[in-house]
């Protein structure tokens with residue numbers, strides 16, 4: 292063996308980088324996303340993300356639908372946090388029309404949207420554990436998420452595509468057993484979240500896989516347009532709910548969790564802490580929910596005046612913005628969505644360079660992207 | 668080390684918990700009362716005809732354009748048995764295209780369409796999910812029986828009467 296090595300002319304051997312196709316059906320890519328990796332041994336030299344497999348032309352489709360039908364399309368943008376998406380579109384139209392949403396509807400919206408945030412983060416927790424090689428947490432996280440989804444079914448009639456938030460309020464009042472359902476759900480949920488937290492957060496193997504991996508500094512993150520938990524993991528306390536309080540968020544007391552290092556573990560733990568904050572918001576909203584109507588507009592055609600608005604909101608994945616142009620008809624003239632996942636994903640190439648392939652999977656998981664929103 | 672042990676403890680404790688998994692095909696899932704399954708048409712038992720007058724409101728409002736309908740003169744109206752002058756002749760919903768949004772139910776003025784509790788609708792034919800009037804009515808009557816369905820407009824009227832009564836007595 293040694294003889295053979297000696298005979299080889301080491302100076303003139305060359306190694307060619309290998310191309311590795313990851314996705315579009317790779318289980319770690321959370322949807323249909325393809326990453327073309329140029330690897331040198333185990334190390335990623337370069338990465339080229341390919342998106343567009345889930346492109347449905349949602350923005351264009353919006354132009355052909357009446358305003359109340361567009362809500363169904365927004366449901367399907369970020370299909371992990373449907374309520375948050377419905378909400379931002381409804382708010383855009385409400386702002387354009389100058390409609391005041393009844394207080395009760397606002398409370399219901401906050402409760403459901405925050406529950407959706409927890410559901411989304413739970414899904415992230417489970418699948419991120421899976422990306423790092425932990426099989427068990429996903430079971431626990433899905434069990435908890437299933438509780439939330441069951442609650443959504445009781446309230447809105449659907450587990451995922453609700454079409455429950457309408458322009459001017461919500462579709463119908465909550466069911467009569469809403470209080471019982473929600474209080475028992477909150478009890479269970481707090482236990483579940485704590486359990487998931489205990490299961491994964493400080494597990495040595497998990498910490499070793501994620502701490503110091505995929506670090507990004509605040510400056511770069513801002514340049515890439517990061518928002519939401521991923522940005523807060525880099526150390527900037529920026530949350531649309533605090534920076535520009537919409538709806539009734541100024542009535543509640545909650546913290547904005549911030550981390551410092553901007554690595555995968557920080558991005559993970561900020562989300563875990565956010566779940567606790569969301570729970571506290573829901574509890575506050577639940578105790579203060581007033582009686583009254585839930586719908587400001589009657590059953591008439593929605594025809595906003597000519598003009599345009601930009602509305603933003605804090606989604607589980609970051610800041611979502613909707614730019615809506617109306618030409619005074621019953622259909623929008625243009626709807627532009629600023630998706631948070633797309634901006635996080637754009638930094639992927641920067642993040643995975645010079646890491647191991649296994650770490651690239653972890654980094655992609657830590658960005659918590661939803662392809663429905665990236666591709667639209 | 669401590670973190671892993673803590674995690675192991677969680678796993679150990681959960682070993683003794685009751686499983687939460689639904690044994691789906693053997694034991695169908697219990698759905699919530701508000702569950703939105705496939706849309707179906709309701710049957711007016713007091714007259715013996717569908718509620719639907721094929722007014723086309725839901726068809727125009729459906730975001731996926733998955734329904735069609737035509738209307739005809741109601742023979743029972745001529746015999747003065749029914750107050751509906753027109754009645755549905757042909758109705759079809761392509762359940763493959765339906766996105767279960769519930770808009771059709773919201774816009775219908777005649778209590779004629781409901782989101783049934785049906786959610787199993789896979790078949791072997793490409794067009795097997797294009798359900799015509801009799802199929803929709805069958806789904807609807809099953810739903811009506813299962814949930815003791817009362818037309819929403821009657822519910823609303825009863826609520827209004829209640830409120831009026833309360834006001835009068837106050």
Ligand code: SF4
Pocket residue numbers: 718719720721722723724725726736774775776777778779780
């Ligand atoms: S279901 Fe209702 S809205 Fe649709 S055609 Fe029949 S009566 Fe009209």
Ligand code: SF4
Pocket residue numbers: 706728729730731732733734760764765766767768769770771772
């Ligand atoms: S539920 Fe929605 S998609 Fe389905 S038939 Fe009714 S309006 Fe159309």
